[in-house]
Amino acid sequence: MITVAHLESLGVPPGTSYRRCLPGGPWQRLLPGVVLLRTGEPTRRQLVEGALLHCGDQAVVTGLESCRRQGLKRAVRAGEPIHLLLPLHLKTTSSGYVLVERTKRMPVPVWSDGVPLAPAVRAVLDECRRLRERPPIRALLAEAVQQLGLDPAALTTELENGSRRGTALPRAVLREIAGGARSAAEAEAMALWRRSGLPAPLWNFELHDQRGRYIATPDAWWDDVALAWEIDSYEFHFGQPGYASTLARNNRYAAAGIAVVQTVPSRLRSEPAAVVDDLVTAYRAAAARPRPPVVLAGRHERLVQGF
Incomplete structure:
Protein backbone atom coordinates (compact mmCIF):
# COMPACT_ATOMS: atom_id res chain seq x y z
CA MET A 1 0.00 0.00 0.00
CA THR A 43 -6.40 -8.57 2.29
CA ARG A 44 -8.19 -7.10 5.31
CA ARG A 45 -4.83 -5.88 6.59
CA GLN A 46 -4.19 -4.08 3.29
CA LEU A 47 -7.62 -2.48 3.42
CA VAL A 48 -6.90 -1.20 6.93
CA GLU A 49 -3.50 0.14 5.84
CA GLY A 50 -5.15 1.84 2.88
CA ALA A 51 -7.78 3.42 5.11
CA LEU A 52 -5.07 4.80 7.42
CA LEU A 53 -3.12 6.19 4.45
CA HIS A 54 -6.32 7.85 3.20
CA CYS A 55 -7.03 9.48 6.59
CA GLY A 56 -3.53 10.38 7.78
CA ASP A 57 -1.43 9.77 10.85
CA GLN A 58 -3.99 11.12 13.34
CA ALA A 59 -6.60 8.51 12.42
CA VAL A 60 -7.69 5.78 14.85
CA VAL A 61 -9.51 2.58 13.86
CA THR A 62 -12.76 2.03 15.75
CA GLY A 63 -15.92 -0.08 15.43
CA LEU A 64 -15.85 -3.80 14.66
CA GLU A 65 -12.37 -3.74 13.14
CA SER A 66 -10.93 -2.42 16.40
CA CYS A 67 -12.96 -4.90 18.47
CA ARG A 68 -11.79 -7.87 16.40
CA ARG A 69 -8.18 -6.86 16.73
CA GLN A 70 -8.71 -6.79 20.51
CA GLY A 71 -10.23 -10.27 20.69
CA LEU A 72 -13.86 -10.17 19.49
CA LYS A 73 -14.65 -13.36 17.59
CA ARG A 74 -16.85 -12.12 14.78
CA ALA A 75 -16.69 -12.75 11.02
CA VAL A 76 -16.32 -9.86 8.59
CA ARG A 77 -19.62 -9.12 6.83
CA ALA A 78 -19.68 -8.50 3.09
CA GLY A 79 -19.42 -4.78 2.45
CA GLU A 80 -18.57 -3.97 6.06
CA PRO A 81 -16.78 -0.60 6.20
CA ILE A 82 -13.63 0.19 8.12
CA HIS A 83 -14.60 2.87 10.62
CA LEU A 84 -12.01 5.51 11.47
CA LEU A 85 -12.03 8.43 13.90
CA LEU A 86 -10.41 11.76 13.03
CA PRO A 87 -10.01 15.00 14.98
CA LEU A 88 -12.84 17.43 14.34
CA HIS A 89 -10.70 20.03 12.55
CA LEU A 90 -9.60 17.67 9.77
CA LYS A 91 -11.58 17.61 6.53
CA THR A 92 -11.04 14.08 5.19
CA THR A 93 -14.38 12.46 4.34
CA SER A 94 -15.69 8.93 3.89
CA SER A 95 -14.81 7.21 0.63
CA GLY A 96 -15.25 3.72 -0.74
CA TYR A 97 -15.01 1.18 2.06
CA VAL A 98 -13.83 3.77 4.61
CA LEU A 99 -16.28 5.35 7.05
CA VAL A 100 -14.82 8.54 8.52
CA GLU A 101 -16.20 10.05 11.72
CA ARG A 102 -14.79 13.36 12.92
CA THR A 103 -14.95 13.84 16.66
CA LYS A 104 -13.83 16.20 19.40
CA ARG A 105 -13.33 13.18 21.70
CA MET A 106 -10.37 11.46 20.09
CA PRO A 107 -9.38 8.43 22.18
CA VAL A 108 -5.81 7.59 23.16
CA PRO A 109 -5.10 4.70 20.79
CA VAL A 110 -4.23 1.15 21.75
CA TRP A 111 -1.58 -0.11 19.33
CA SER A 112 -1.84 -3.64 17.94
CA ASP A 113 0.45 -4.95 15.20
CA GLY A 114 1.22 -1.38 14.17
CA VAL A 115 -2.45 -0.34 13.92
CA PRO A 116 -3.85 2.44 16.17
CA LEU A 117 -7.10 1.21 17.71
CA ALA A 118 -9.80 2.90 19.74
CA PRO A 119 -10.06 1.20 23.17
CA ALA A 120 -12.60 -1.61 23.10
CA VAL A 121 -15.16 0.25 25.24
CA ARG A 122 -15.19 3.14 22.77
CA ALA A 123 -14.99 0.94 19.68
CA VAL A 124 -17.97 -1.27 20.52
CA LEU A 125 -20.17 1.73 21.31
CA ASP A 126 -19.11 3.52 18.12
CA GLU A 127 -20.45 0.48 16.27
CA CYS A 128 -23.62 0.27 18.38
CA ARG A 129 -24.50 3.91 17.69
CA ARG A 130 -24.64 3.08 13.98
CA LEU A 131 -27.13 0.23 14.47
CA ARG A 132 -30.88 0.87 14.36
CA GLU A 133 -32.35 -2.37 15.74
CA ARG A 134 -32.18 -3.88 19.21
CA PRO A 135 -31.21 -7.53 18.38
CA PRO A 136 -27.83 -6.77 16.73
CA ILE A 137 -27.01 -4.30 19.52
CA ARG A 138 -27.86 -6.94 22.13
CA ALA A 139 -25.68 -9.49 20.38
CA LEU A 140 -22.71 -7.16 20.02
CA LEU A 141 -22.78 -5.83 23.59
CA ALA A 142 -23.23 -9.31 25.07
CA GLU A 143 -20.29 -10.62 23.02
CA ALA A 144 -18.15 -7.65 24.05
CA VAL A 145 -18.88 -8.24 27.74
CA GLN A 146 -18.25 -11.99 27.48
CA GLN A 147 -15.32 -12.14 25.06
CA LEU A 148 -13.50 -8.87 25.79
CA GLY A 149 -14.29 -8.73 29.50
CA LEU A 150 -15.78 -5.25 29.26
CA ASP A 151 -17.48 -3.87 32.36
CA PRO A 152 -21.11 -2.81 31.70
CA ALA A 153 -20.54 0.13 34.06
CA ALA A 154 -17.59 1.30 31.94
CA LEU A 155 -19.73 1.03 28.81
CA THR A 156 -22.47 3.08 30.45
CA THR A 157 -19.95 5.72 31.52
CA GLU A 158 -18.62 5.96 27.96
CA LEU A 159 -22.18 6.47 26.70
CA GLU A 160 -22.71 9.24 29.21
CA ASN A 161 -19.49 11.00 28.22
CA GLY A 162 -19.98 10.75 24.46
CA SER A 163 -22.44 11.99 21.90
CA ARG A 164 -26.11 11.32 22.61
CA ARG A 165 -26.73 10.44 18.98
CA GLY A 166 -27.80 6.82 18.56
CA THR A 167 -27.52 5.92 22.26
CA ALA A 168 -31.12 5.13 23.27
CA LEU A 169 -31.04 1.45 22.27
CA PRO A 170 -27.53 0.77 23.62
CA ARG A 171 -28.60 2.31 26.95
CA ALA A 172 -31.63 0.01 27.15
CA VAL A 173 -29.55 -3.07 26.31
CA LEU A 174 -26.91 -2.17 28.90
CA ARG A 175 -29.66 -2.00 31.51
CA GLU A 176 -30.64 -5.55 30.54
CA ILE A 177 -27.05 -6.73 30.87
CA ALA A 178 -26.68 -4.98 34.22
CA GLY A 179 -29.85 -6.80 35.30
CA GLY A 180 -28.20 -10.18 34.79
CA ALA A 181 -28.40 -11.09 31.09
CA ARG A 182 -25.23 -12.88 29.98
CA SER A 183 -26.14 -13.11 26.30
CA ALA A 184 -28.31 -11.55 23.62
CA ALA A 185 -30.77 -14.44 23.98
CA GLU A 186 -31.10 -13.86 27.73
CA ALA A 187 -31.75 -10.16 27.11
CA GLU A 188 -34.53 -11.11 24.71
CA ALA A 189 -35.85 -13.56 27.32
CA MET A 190 -35.99 -10.73 29.88
CA ALA A 191 -38.08 -8.68 27.47
CA LEU A 192 -40.55 -11.57 27.07
CA TRP A 193 -40.76 -12.15 30.82
CA ARG A 194 -41.92 -8.54 31.23
CA ARG A 195 -44.80 -9.31 28.87
CA SER A 196 -45.83 -12.42 30.79
CA GLY A 197 -47.22 -10.82 33.95
CA LEU A 198 -45.28 -13.35 36.04
CA PRO A 199 -43.38 -12.37 39.20
CA ALA A 200 -39.78 -11.28 38.78
CA PRO A 201 -37.41 -14.26 38.44
CA LEU A 202 -33.80 -14.53 39.51
CA TRP A 203 -31.25 -14.72 36.70
CA ASN A 204 -28.21 -16.99 36.63
CA PHE A 205 -28.15 -18.21 40.23
CA GLU A 206 -26.91 -21.63 41.30
CA LEU A 207 -29.39 -24.21 42.63
CA HIS A 208 -28.55 -26.94 45.13
CA ASP A 209 -30.56 -29.78 46.61
CA GLN A 210 -31.18 -30.03 50.36
CA ARG A 211 -27.92 -31.96 50.78
CA GLY A 212 -25.95 -29.13 49.16
CA ARG A 213 -25.31 -30.89 45.84
CA TYR A 214 -25.19 -28.70 42.75
CA ILE A 215 -28.15 -29.00 40.39
CA ALA A 216 -27.81 -26.25 37.77
CA THR A 217 -27.62 -22.52 37.11
CA PRO A 218 -30.83 -21.76 35.21
CA ASP A 219 -31.09 -18.69 33.01
CA ALA A 220 -34.21 -17.69 34.98
CA TRP A 221 -35.59 -19.09 38.23
CA TRP A 222 -38.97 -18.55 39.94
CA ASP A 223 -38.09 -19.51 43.49
CA ASP A 224 -41.62 -19.42 44.87
CA VAL A 225 -42.71 -22.32 42.64
CA ALA A 226 -39.29 -23.87 41.79
CA LEU A 227 -39.58 -23.25 38.04
CA ALA A 228 -36.46 -23.03 35.86
CA TRP A 229 -36.22 -21.48 32.40
CA GLU A 230 -33.33 -22.47 30.14
CA ILE A 231 -32.50 -20.76 26.83
CA ASP A 232 -30.87 -23.69 25.04
CA SER A 233 -29.06 -22.97 21.77
CA TYR A 234 -28.76 -25.74 19.19
CA GLU A 235 -25.09 -24.86 18.68
CA PHE A 236 -24.05 -25.54 22.27
CA HIS A 237 -26.65 -27.74 23.86
CA PHE A 238 -27.35 -30.13 20.98
CA GLY A 239 -23.84 -30.81 19.74
CA GLN A 240 -21.14 -32.88 21.40
CA PRO A 241 -20.22 -32.44 24.19
CA GLY A 242 -23.03 -29.95 24.86
CA TYR A 243 -25.75 -32.54 24.30
CA ALA A 244 -24.40 -34.83 27.01
CA SER A 245 -24.09 -31.97 29.51
CA THR A 246 -27.65 -30.84 28.74
CA LEU A 247 -28.99 -34.35 29.34
CA ALA A 248 -27.11 -34.56 32.63
CA ARG A 249 -28.46 -31.17 33.70
CA ASN A 250 -32.03 -32.16 32.83
CA ASN A 251 -31.64 -35.40 34.77
CA ARG A 252 -30.56 -33.40 37.83
CA TYR A 253 -33.60 -31.15 37.43
CA ALA A 254 -35.88 -34.17 37.22
CA ALA A 255 -34.30 -35.87 40.24
CA ALA A 256 -34.81 -32.70 42.29
CA GLY A 257 -38.46 -32.38 41.20
CA ILE A 258 -37.87 -29.04 39.41
CA ALA A 259 -40.15 -27.93 36.60
CA VAL A 260 -38.22 -26.73 33.54
CA VAL A 261 -39.15 -24.74 30.43
CA GLN A 262 -36.62 -25.09 27.61
CA THR A 263 -36.63 -22.54 24.78
CA VAL A 264 -34.36 -22.26 21.74
CA PRO A 265 -33.27 -18.66 21.04
CA SER A 266 -34.96 -18.50 17.63
CA ARG A 267 -38.40 -18.92 19.23
CA LEU A 268 -37.85 -15.80 21.34
CA ARG A 269 -38.07 -13.84 18.10
CA SER A 270 -40.26 -16.02 15.86
CA GLU A 271 -42.90 -17.13 18.41
CA PRO A 272 -42.81 -14.68 21.33
CA ALA A 273 -46.50 -15.13 22.22
CA ALA A 274 -46.13 -18.93 22.30
CA VAL A 275 -43.07 -18.66 24.54
CA VAL A 276 -44.98 -16.43 26.95
CA ASP A 277 -47.84 -18.95 26.98
CA ASP A 278 -45.36 -21.75 27.76
CA LEU A 279 -44.00 -19.82 30.72
CA VAL A 280 -47.40 -18.91 32.15
CA THR A 281 -48.71 -22.47 31.78
CA ALA A 282 -45.60 -23.95 33.36
CA TYR A 283 -45.70 -21.46 36.24
CA ARG A 284 -49.31 -22.31 37.02
CA ALA A 285 -48.57 -26.05 36.90
CA ALA A 286 -45.55 -25.62 39.17
CA ALA A 287 -47.61 -23.57 41.63
CA ALA A 288 -50.19 -26.38 41.83
CA ARG A 289 -47.73 -28.97 43.17
CA PRO A 290 -45.71 -28.99 46.41
CA ARG A 291 -42.48 -27.03 46.10
CA PRO A 292 -39.41 -29.33 46.09
CA PRO A 293 -36.65 -28.70 48.69
CA VAL A 294 -34.11 -26.82 46.53
CA VAL A 295 -32.16 -23.76 47.60
CA LEU A 296 -30.28 -20.88 45.98
CA ALA A 297 -26.53 -20.69 46.54
CA GLY A 298 -25.88 -17.95 49.09
CA ARG A 299 -29.50 -16.88 48.97
CA HIS A 300 -28.45 -13.25 48.29
CA GLU A 301 -31.30 -12.62 45.94
CA ARG A 302 -30.99 -10.14 43.13
CA LEU A 303 -34.42 -9.48 41.71
CA VAL A 304 -34.67 -8.03 38.25
CA GLN A 305 -37.25 -5.28 38.30
CA GLY A 306 -38.63 -3.52 35.25
CA PHE A 307 -36.54 -0.68 33.89
Whole structure:
Protein backbone atom coordinates (compact mmCIF):
# COMPACT_ATOMS: atom_id res chain seq x y z
CA MET A 1 0.00 0.00 0.00
CA ILE A 2 1.32 3.43 -0.90
CA THR A 3 0.02 6.90 -1.71
CA VAL A 4 0.36 8.53 -5.12
CA ALA A 5 2.12 11.42 -3.36
CA HIS A 6 4.72 9.05 -1.92
CA LEU A 7 5.26 7.46 -5.31
CA GLU A 8 5.77 10.92 -6.77
CA SER A 9 8.43 11.64 -4.15
CA LEU A 10 10.17 8.47 -5.37
CA GLY A 11 10.13 9.71 -8.96
CA VAL A 12 6.93 8.12 -10.28
CA PRO A 13 4.72 10.78 -11.91
CA PRO A 14 1.04 10.74 -10.81
CA GLY A 15 -0.06 10.08 -14.39
CA THR A 16 2.04 6.94 -14.49
CA SER A 17 0.63 5.74 -11.18
CA TYR A 18 -2.97 6.18 -12.29
CA ARG A 19 -2.29 4.64 -15.70
CA ARG A 20 -0.89 1.53 -14.01
CA CYS A 21 -4.20 1.29 -12.07
CA LEU A 22 -6.34 1.09 -15.22
CA PRO A 23 -8.10 -2.24 -15.99
CA GLY A 24 -5.48 -4.79 -16.97
CA GLY A 25 -2.70 -2.84 -15.27
CA PRO A 26 -0.35 -4.20 -12.59
CA TRP A 27 -1.67 -1.95 -9.78
CA GLN A 28 -5.07 -1.00 -8.40
CA ARG A 29 -6.50 2.19 -6.91
CA LEU A 30 -8.25 1.44 -3.63
CA LEU A 31 -9.05 4.97 -2.45
CA PRO A 32 -8.41 8.50 -3.69
CA GLY A 33 -4.65 8.80 -3.89
CA VAL A 34 -4.05 5.30 -2.42
CA VAL A 35 -2.63 2.49 -4.55
CA LEU A 36 -2.10 -1.24 -4.01
CA LEU A 37 1.00 -2.31 -5.96
CA ARG A 38 -0.49 -5.60 -7.14
CA THR A 39 -3.64 -7.06 -8.62
CA GLY A 40 -6.05 -9.45 -6.92
CA GLU A 41 -8.30 -9.14 -3.89
CA PRO A 42 -6.72 -7.02 -1.15
CA THR A 43 -6.40 -8.57 2.29
CA ARG A 44 -8.19 -7.10 5.31
CA ARG A 45 -4.83 -5.88 6.59
CA GLN A 46 -4.19 -4.08 3.29
CA LEU A 47 -7.62 -2.48 3.42
CA VAL A 48 -6.90 -1.20 6.93
CA GLU A 49 -3.50 0.14 5.84
CA GLY A 50 -5.15 1.84 2.88
CA ALA A 51 -7.78 3.42 5.11
CA LEU A 52 -5.07 4.80 7.42
CA LEU A 53 -3.12 6.19 4.45
CA HIS A 54 -6.32 7.85 3.20
CA CYS A 55 -7.03 9.48 6.59
CA GLY A 56 -3.53 10.38 7.78
CA ASP A 57 -1.43 9.77 10.85
CA GLN A 58 -3.99 11.12 13.34
CA ALA A 59 -6.60 8.51 12.42
CA VAL A 60 -7.69 5.78 14.85
CA VAL A 61 -9.51 2.58 13.86
CA THR A 62 -12.76 2.03 15.75
CA GLY A 63 -15.92 -0.08 15.43
CA LEU A 64 -15.85 -3.80 14.66
CA GLU A 65 -12.37 -3.74 13.14
CA SER A 66 -10.93 -2.42 16.40
CA CYS A 67 -12.96 -4.90 18.47
CA ARG A 68 -11.79 -7.87 16.40
CA ARG A 69 -8.18 -6.86 16.73
CA GLN A 70 -8.71 -6.79 20.51
CA GLY A 71 -10.23 -10.27 20.69
CA LEU A 72 -13.86 -10.17 19.49
CA LYS A 73 -14.65 -13.36 17.59
CA ARG A 74 -16.85 -12.12 14.78
CA ALA A 75 -16.69 -12.75 11.02
CA VAL A 76 -16.32 -9.86 8.59
CA ARG A 77 -19.62 -9.12 6.83
CA ALA A 78 -19.68 -8.50 3.09
CA GLY A 79 -19.42 -4.78 2.45
CA GLU A 80 -18.57 -3.97 6.06
CA PRO A 81 -16.78 -0.60 6.20
CA ILE A 82 -13.63 0.19 8.12
CA HIS A 83 -14.60 2.87 10.62
CA LEU A 84 -12.01 5.51 11.47
CA LEU A 85 -12.03 8.43 13.90
CA LEU A 86 -10.41 11.76 13.03
CA PRO A 87 -10.01 15.00 14.98
CA LEU A 88 -12.84 17.43 14.34
CA HIS A 89 -10.70 20.03 12.55
CA LEU A 90 -9.60 17.67 9.77
CA LYS A 91 -11.58 17.61 6.53
CA THR A 92 -11.04 14.08 5.19
CA THR A 93 -14.38 12.46 4.34
CA SER A 94 -15.69 8.93 3.89
CA SER A 95 -14.81 7.21 0.63
CA GLY A 96 -15.25 3.72 -0.74
CA TYR A 97 -15.01 1.18 2.06
CA VAL A 98 -13.83 3.77 4.61
CA LEU A 99 -16.28 5.35 7.05
CA VAL A 100 -14.82 8.54 8.52
CA GLU A 101 -16.20 10.05 11.72
CA ARG A 102 -14.79 13.36 12.92
CA THR A 103 -14.95 13.84 16.66
CA LYS A 104 -13.83 16.20 19.40
CA ARG A 105 -13.33 13.18 21.70
CA MET A 106 -10.37 11.46 20.09
CA PRO A 107 -9.38 8.43 22.18
CA VAL A 108 -5.81 7.59 23.16
CA PRO A 109 -5.10 4.70 20.79
CA VAL A 110 -4.23 1.15 21.75
CA TRP A 111 -1.58 -0.11 19.33
CA SER A 112 -1.84 -3.64 17.94
CA ASP A 113 0.45 -4.95 15.20
CA GLY A 114 1.22 -1.38 14.17
CA VAL A 115 -2.45 -0.34 13.92
CA PRO A 116 -3.85 2.44 16.17
CA LEU A 117 -7.10 1.21 17.71
CA ALA A 118 -9.80 2.90 19.74
CA PRO A 119 -10.06 1.20 23.17
CA ALA A 120 -12.60 -1.61 23.10
CA VAL A 121 -15.16 0.25 25.24
CA ARG A 122 -15.19 3.14 22.77
CA ALA A 123 -14.99 0.94 19.68
CA VAL A 124 -17.97 -1.27 20.52
CA LEU A 125 -20.17 1.73 21.31
CA ASP A 126 -19.11 3.52 18.12
CA GLU A 127 -20.45 0.48 16.27
CA CYS A 128 -23.62 0.27 18.38
CA ARG A 129 -24.50 3.91 17.69
CA ARG A 130 -24.64 3.08 13.98
CA LEU A 131 -27.13 0.23 14.47
CA ARG A 132 -30.88 0.87 14.36
CA GLU A 133 -32.35 -2.37 15.74
CA ARG A 134 -32.18 -3.88 19.21
CA PRO A 135 -31.21 -7.53 18.38
CA PRO A 136 -27.83 -6.77 16.73
CA ILE A 137 -27.01 -4.30 19.52
CA ARG A 138 -27.86 -6.94 22.13
CA ALA A 139 -25.68 -9.49 20.38
CA LEU A 140 -22.71 -7.16 20.02
CA LEU A 141 -22.78 -5.83 23.59
CA ALA A 142 -23.23 -9.31 25.07
CA GLU A 143 -20.29 -10.62 23.02
CA ALA A 144 -18.15 -7.65 24.05
CA VAL A 145 -18.88 -8.24 27.74
CA GLN A 146 -18.25 -11.99 27.48
CA GLN A 147 -15.32 -12.14 25.06
CA LEU A 148 -13.50 -8.87 25.79
CA GLY A 149 -14.29 -8.73 29.50
CA LEU A 150 -15.78 -5.25 29.26
CA ASP A 151 -17.48 -3.87 32.36
CA PRO A 152 -21.11 -2.81 31.70
CA ALA A 153 -20.54 0.13 34.06
CA ALA A 154 -17.59 1.30 31.94
CA LEU A 155 -19.73 1.03 28.81
CA THR A 156 -22.47 3.08 30.45
CA THR A 157 -19.95 5.72 31.52
CA GLU A 158 -18.62 5.96 27.96
CA LEU A 159 -22.18 6.47 26.70
CA GLU A 160 -22.71 9.24 29.21
CA ASN A 161 -19.49 11.00 28.22
CA GLY A 162 -19.98 10.75 24.46
CA SER A 163 -22.44 11.99 21.90
CA ARG A 164 -26.11 11.32 22.61
CA ARG A 165 -26.73 10.44 18.98
CA GLY A 166 -27.80 6.82 18.56
CA THR A 167 -27.52 5.92 22.26
CA ALA A 168 -31.12 5.13 23.27
CA LEU A 169 -31.04 1.45 22.27
CA PRO A 170 -27.53 0.77 23.62
CA ARG A 171 -28.60 2.31 26.95
CA ALA A 172 -31.63 0.01 27.15
CA VAL A 173 -29.55 -3.07 26.31
CA LEU A 174 -26.91 -2.17 28.90
CA ARG A 175 -29.66 -2.00 31.51
CA GLU A 176 -30.64 -5.55 30.54
CA ILE A 177 -27.05 -6.73 30.87
CA ALA A 178 -26.68 -4.98 34.22
CA GLY A 179 -29.85 -6.80 35.30
CA GLY A 180 -28.20 -10.18 34.79
CA ALA A 181 -28.40 -11.09 31.09
CA ARG A 182 -25.23 -12.88 29.98
CA SER A 183 -26.14 -13.11 26.30
CA ALA A 184 -28.31 -11.55 23.62
CA ALA A 185 -30.77 -14.44 23.98
CA GLU A 186 -31.10 -13.86 27.73
CA ALA A 187 -31.75 -10.16 27.11
CA GLU A 188 -34.53 -11.11 24.71
CA ALA A 189 -35.85 -13.56 27.32
CA MET A 190 -35.99 -10.73 29.88
CA ALA A 191 -38.08 -8.68 27.47
CA LEU A 192 -40.55 -11.57 27.07
CA TRP A 193 -40.76 -12.15 30.82
CA ARG A 194 -41.92 -8.54 31.23
CA ARG A 195 -44.80 -9.31 28.87
CA SER A 196 -45.83 -12.42 30.79
CA GLY A 197 -47.22 -10.82 33.95
CA LEU A 198 -45.28 -13.35 36.04
CA PRO A 199 -43.38 -12.37 39.20
CA ALA A 200 -39.78 -11.28 38.78
CA PRO A 201 -37.41 -14.26 38.44
CA LEU A 202 -33.80 -14.53 39.51
CA TRP A 203 -31.25 -14.72 36.70
CA ASN A 204 -28.21 -16.99 36.63
CA PHE A 205 -28.15 -18.21 40.23
CA GLU A 206 -26.91 -21.63 41.30
CA LEU A 207 -29.39 -24.21 42.63
CA HIS A 208 -28.55 -26.94 45.13
CA ASP A 209 -30.56 -29.78 46.61
CA GLN A 210 -31.18 -30.03 50.36
CA ARG A 211 -27.92 -31.96 50.78
CA GLY A 212 -25.95 -29.13 49.16
CA ARG A 213 -25.31 -30.89 45.84
CA TYR A 214 -25.19 -28.70 42.75
CA ILE A 215 -28.15 -29.00 40.39
CA ALA A 216 -27.81 -26.25 37.77
CA THR A 217 -27.62 -22.52 37.11
CA PRO A 218 -30.83 -21.76 35.21
CA ASP A 219 -31.09 -18.69 33.01
CA ALA A 220 -34.21 -17.69 34.98
CA TRP A 221 -35.59 -19.09 38.23
CA TRP A 222 -38.97 -18.55 39.94
CA ASP A 223 -38.09 -19.51 43.49
CA ASP A 224 -41.62 -19.42 44.87
CA VAL A 225 -42.71 -22.32 42.64
CA ALA A 226 -39.29 -23.87 41.79
CA LEU A 227 -39.58 -23.25 38.04
CA ALA A 228 -36.46 -23.03 35.86
CA TRP A 229 -36.22 -21.48 32.40
CA GLU A 230 -33.33 -22.47 30.14
CA ILE A 231 -32.50 -20.76 26.83
CA ASP A 232 -30.87 -23.69 25.04
CA SER A 233 -29.06 -22.97 21.77
CA TYR A 234 -28.76 -25.74 19.19
CA GLU A 235 -25.09 -24.86 18.68
CA PHE A 236 -24.05 -25.54 22.27
CA HIS A 237 -26.65 -27.74 23.86
CA PHE A 238 -27.35 -30.13 20.98
CA GLY A 239 -23.84 -30.81 19.74
CA GLN A 240 -21.14 -32.88 21.40
CA PRO A 241 -20.22 -32.44 24.19
CA GLY A 242 -23.03 -29.95 24.86
CA TYR A 243 -25.75 -32.54 24.30
CA ALA A 244 -24.40 -34.83 27.01
CA SER A 245 -24.09 -31.97 29.51
CA THR A 246 -27.65 -30.84 28.74
CA LEU A 247 -28.99 -34.35 29.34
CA ALA A 248 -27.11 -34.56 32.63
CA ARG A 249 -28.46 -31.17 33.70
CA ASN A 250 -32.03 -32.16 32.83
CA ASN A 251 -31.64 -35.40 34.77
CA ARG A 252 -30.56 -33.40 37.83
CA TYR A 253 -33.60 -31.15 37.43
CA ALA A 254 -35.88 -34.17 37.22
CA ALA A 255 -34.30 -35.87 40.24
CA ALA A 256 -34.81 -32.70 42.29
CA GLY A 257 -38.46 -32.38 41.20
CA ILE A 258 -37.87 -29.04 39.41
CA ALA A 259 -40.15 -27.93 36.60
CA VAL A 260 -38.22 -26.73 33.54
CA VAL A 261 -39.15 -24.74 30.43
CA GLN A 262 -36.62 -25.09 27.61
CA THR A 263 -36.63 -22.54 24.78
CA VAL A 264 -34.36 -22.26 21.74
CA PRO A 265 -33.27 -18.66 21.04
CA SER A 266 -34.96 -18.50 17.63
CA ARG A 267 -38.40 -18.92 19.23
CA LEU A 268 -37.85 -15.80 21.34
CA ARG A 269 -38.07 -13.84 18.10
CA SER A 270 -40.26 -16.02 15.86
CA GLU A 271 -42.90 -17.13 18.41
CA PRO A 272 -42.81 -14.68 21.33
CA ALA A 273 -46.50 -15.13 22.22
CA ALA A 274 -46.13 -18.93 22.30
CA VAL A 275 -43.07 -18.66 24.54
CA VAL A 276 -44.98 -16.43 26.95
CA ASP A 277 -47.84 -18.95 26.98
CA ASP A 278 -45.36 -21.75 27.76
CA LEU A 279 -44.00 -19.82 30.72
CA VAL A 280 -47.40 -18.91 32.15
CA THR A 281 -48.71 -22.47 31.78
CA ALA A 282 -45.60 -23.95 33.36
CA TYR A 283 -45.70 -21.46 36.24
CA ARG A 284 -49.31 -22.31 37.02
CA ALA A 285 -48.57 -26.05 36.90
CA ALA A 286 -45.55 -25.62 39.17
CA ALA A 287 -47.61 -23.57 41.63
CA ALA A 288 -50.19 -26.38 41.83
CA ARG A 289 -47.73 -28.97 43.17
CA PRO A 290 -45.71 -28.99 46.41
CA ARG A 291 -42.48 -27.03 46.10
CA PRO A 292 -39.41 -29.33 46.09
CA PRO A 293 -36.65 -28.70 48.69
CA VAL A 294 -34.11 -26.82 46.53
CA VAL A 295 -32.16 -23.76 47.60
CA LEU A 296 -30.28 -20.88 45.98
CA ALA A 297 -26.53 -20.69 46.54
CA GLY A 298 -25.88 -17.95 49.09
CA ARG A 299 -29.50 -16.88 48.97
CA HIS A 300 -28.45 -13.25 48.29
CA GLU A 301 -31.30 -12.62 45.94
CA ARG A 302 -30.99 -10.14 43.13
CA LEU A 303 -34.42 -9.48 41.71
CA VAL A 304 -34.67 -8.03 38.25
CA GLN A 305 -37.25 -5.28 38.30
CA GLY A 306 -38.63 -3.52 35.25
CA PHE A 307 -36.54 -0.68 33.89
